[in-house]
Amino acid sequence: MRIAVMGAGAVGCYYGGMLARAGHEVVLVGRPVHVDAMARDGLLLDTRDFQQRVPVKACTGAEGVRGAQLVLCCVKSTDTATAGADMAPHLSPETIVLSLQNGVDNAERLQAQLGREVGAAVVYVATEMAGPGHVKHQGRGELVIGPSDASGRLVELFGAAGVPVELSDNVVGALWAKLILNCAYNALSAITQLPYGRLIAGDAVEDVMRDAVQECLDLAWAEGITVPGDSWAAVQRIAQTMPTQFSSTAQDLARGKHSEIDHLNGFVLRRGKALGVATPVNRVLYSLVKLLEEGGAEGAAPA
Numbered sequence: 001m002r003i004a005v006m007g008a009g010a011v012g013c014y015y016g017g018m019l020a021r022a023g024h025e026v027v028l029v030g031r032p033v034h035v036d037a038m039a040r041d042g043l044l045l046d047t048r049d050f051q052q053r054v055p056v057k058a059c060t061g062a063e064g065v066r067g068a069q070l071v072l073c074c075v076k077s078t079d080t081a082t083a084g085a086d087m088a089p090h091l092s093p094e095t096i097v098l099s100l101q102n103g104v105d106n107a108e109r110l111q112a113q114l115g116r117e118v119g120a121a122v123v124y125v126a127t128e129m130a131g132p133g134h135v136k137h138q139g140r141g142e143l144v145i146g147p148s149d150a151s152g153r154l155v156e157l158f159g160a161a162g163v164p165v166e167l168s169d170n171v172v173g174a175l176w177a178k179l180i181l182n183c184a185y186n187a188l189s190a191i192t193q194l195p196y197g198r199l200i201a202g203d204a205v206e207d208v209m210r211d212a213v214q215e216c217l218d219l220a221w222a223e224g225i226t227v228p229g230d231s232w233a234a235v236q237r238i239a240q241t242m243p244t245q246f247s248s249t250a251q252d253l254a255r256g257k258h259s260e261i262d263h264l265n266g267f268v269l270r271r272g273k274a275l276g277v278a279t280p281v282n283r284v285l286y287s288l289v290k291l292l293e294e295g296g297a298e299g300a301a302p303a
Contacts, residue, residue, distance in 0.1 A: 100143070
């Protein structure tokens, strides 16, 4: 299968690399520093189980998605609109588009822009770009997707590549469950520049997380969303399964980059205001990350 990854950062490189390792033709669309390294040496897929250089194609422009049977959109939520506009002229009517992004509305935003079905995938993986063309996998790696005409093929495709996929009739709820995890961890990891295991061990940190989670659950109820499972138990499991992982927000701030906080705690803040749901803890976490962004994350330790 010919597969393109739009936004070949840590998440895109991991899943694209796993699919390439399984024998598929994969094109990674990313930043020049990574594209140059991958075009020269292949992608270094550095997982908990193996380390392997995987041959891939790589480019910096959206024309790389042309001819793809499957496109994985892995850009940051802040870049969704731009990525959609850039991809649109190059997609064939038969192309399957799947959003592997944080936040709860990216697939919906892409679908409106592209005028075609876009599947949503909930991503549970700990990864980082450890160097040019080098993706480091810290743990997990499963996906949750909703039912569609293509879901059977996707389950088979990813499963054969060693990526577990769960089908869910409540993928919106699953997206909210992931949003809650992000709201509990991302800002706190960014502000403190601590990994999840050390973060949750801090005095009173669990209380802050519990309050942030409850605000999200209150908002989900107001939105009419059923969030599956025990959200607080899921938050606690993250620290156990990904103890050395820094949040993507922490990694962004450590590199002086803008993060996705507007689509995480910021989304909760905006929707809370619209629906009359109080979100004071999420407001504080959001405002502190924005201050650090504006200051260029000066003095932050490298992730």
